[in-house]
Amino acid sequence: VRPRGLKLLALGALAGTLLAVFGLVHGRRNERSLLAPSLIATVNERPILRAEFERALAMFAADTRSAPTQADEARILQRLIEEEILVQEAVAAGLLESDRSVREALTAALLTSIERDGPGARKEYVASLRAASEVVLHASEHQ
């Protein structure tokens, strides 16, 4: 290999190393990519829907009676991203199992849609859930 070729190889290796380091340093920052048109962002691969973002913008406009500026839009998207981070952290921290308010919110959301089907719907729904589930009782509590 001629000296000129060696020089080029060295430059190529250096460029590659720099790119790799840049990737490591900045790899976790916001990336821009061609997401599906229905998405405005993903957070650890979990989607934030564009419709959700637009709904938040509409709510902002209704509250402030003015169209959101670019800075407002960025802030609103940031809040949605932070909310997703919190939700993911909550799942990891076991809040779905341990936090009363969270459990109440989950059951309330489900029951609200079930009870639209009539007053007996809840009982029927729970019965079918039980039939499809394994429930094991502690001996001292089994009746």
Add this chain to the structure above:
Amino acid sequence: MVLGMGLVSGQIVEHRGRWGAIQGVAALVNGAAIEGSAYAYALDRARAITGREPGAAERAAILDRLIEEELLVQRAIELGVLQSDREVRKTVARAMLERVVESAGRYRAGSREVARYYAAHAARFAVPERTVVTVAAFRDRDRAGDALDRALEVKGTIAAGVPFEVAIRALADPPTIPVPSIALTERALAMYVGPVVARAVGKVAVGEVGGPFASPAGHMLITVRDREPSRTPALDDVEEQIRAELAREAADRTARQFFFERRRRTQVVLASNAPQEAR
């Protein structure tokens, strides 16, 4: 050896020896534990409400409710409620944020910090000026503009020495919303007479009559009965309020730090047309 009994798809089966390894668990629902502590808490609540020890049937019903809740929670998660329901997401996010802030411990500022804050932000604690007023309303009766004429006539009568109440008796109309005879801030007064008139009342001296002020309902004469000037409370009076404010600021710092750290290890991908500065 502790024995367990199981109910599978509505059928009772035995799970011998299983519970030996699962201490402090009241039931398992699709493998998820209902902790004994959660059951004990529910029993305590029942005791607090009824004032007596729950019987066997009540204990069973309480455990049954916890099982039902667990089934519903599992189903809600399965159906993606956590992703799709706004209220649920808000509740979950709030609960997580509270946990983050709590984990940092409740901040209690020392006396020096409280004093420094008071010195820097005393105006924030100022109690605004408050005024006691009586309002006479005038609406057009026979022709357009006669409300203003009557208001001016009353004002002239008052200027001639007739007391306000006497002067308005025949010529004023009942106010749309009566203003209470208590000291009101400008903001509170604005709820009754509108912001422009409320501001103008601030320039009327005690004992004087201001107006006629135009309003959508006609005209108003307002006499100022009393005025309590704006004052800044002593540090002792607002010490706890300042501590609460400093605790809130500390909680904000904790939350910001949390987001800063999490964002560094979170992969966020934005759509190419997303707002530029969503970081």
